[in-house]
Amino acid sequence: MRHTNPVRLSFVLVAMFAALLMVPLVGAAMSAPAAQDGAVPDSAPALAPVMALTQPPYTILLSNPGFEFVGGSTTQASSWDTARLNPKDGRYCMGINPGDCTFRFRGANATSAPRTLSQTIAANANWGSEGETLLLWARVKTQQLSGPSRVLLTVTYTDDTTERVNVRIPAGDNPYQTLVTELTLTKPAASATVTVRVKTGGTAQTRLWVDEIILRVE
Numbered sequence: 001m002r003h004t005n006p007v008r009l010s011f012v013l014v015a016m017f018a019a020l021l022m023v024p025l026v027g028a029a030m031s032a033p034a035a036q037d038g039a040v041p042d043s044a045p046a047l048a049p050v051m052a053l054t055q056p057p058y059t060i061l062l063s064n065p066g067f068e069f070v071g072g073s074t075t076q077a078s079s080w081d082t083a084r085l086n087p088k089d090g091r092y093c094m095g096i097n098p099g100d101c102t103f104r105f106r107g108a109n110a111t112s113a114p115r116t117l118s119q120t121i122a123a124n125a126n127w128g129s130e131g132e133t134l135l136l137w138a139r140v141k142t143q144q145l146s147g148p149s150r151v152l153l154t155v156t157y158t159d160d161t162t163e164r165v166n167v168r169i170p171a172g173d174n175p176y177q178t179l180v181t182e183l184t185l186t187k188p189a190a191s192a193t194v195t196v197r198v199k200t201g202g203t204a205q206t207r208l209w210v211d212e213i214i215l216r217v218e
């Protein structure tokens with residue numbers, strides 16, 4: 001008569017128990033919705049792949065996404081609108097090489113209303129049809145950031161209804177990381193607005209740098 005090895009039996013039982021544990025874990029992973037509002041880990045590729053995202057066949061929808069072009073003054077960025085900025089907020093260039101310029105927020109908010117940096121684009125032959133997905137990337141770096149600051153993508157449809165997604169900018173001190181979100185058009189679009197909305201208690205040392213705000217359609 002063949003005897004069951006007790007060690008082998010206990011191994012089988014442990015394996016079966018582990019398999020039972022895995023069922024809900026695997027189920028949860030499979031049923032988890034696609035990430036639409038979250039931060040890509042720091043280890044995610046940053047500059048080079050983002051630049052690749054801007055190459056054909058993709059159409060980049062925003063102008064001056066990297067803040068390399070100056071606007072009406074040295075601290076204004078061409079094509080971008082701002083509201084309620086602090087005196088020292090603005091376009092900021094670390095050097096003279098391509099890519100060196102960013103948009104930097106300095107210090108805490110002066111009021112409870114958010115400071116904003118935004119750009120609105122009208123739908124055109126390149127984008128705006130129902131079913132298209134708009135992908136939004138933004139690189140952000142923070143120093144002593146507190147409060148619910150976000151990057152938002154708002155679409156206004158031709159029937160004047162709107163739809164919005166957002167991704168929160170991590171608080172505290174963080175090196176550059178890429179935030180990602182997306183929105184699939186459920187109707188024909190009239191326009192889209194990308195907004196960096198800064199609400200921070202913060203301190204005089206608070207900083208938020210934003211760069212390479214890429215909006216792409218696919």
Ligand SMILES: [Ca+2]
Pocket residue numbers: 066067068099100101102211212
């Ligand atoms: Ca730049």
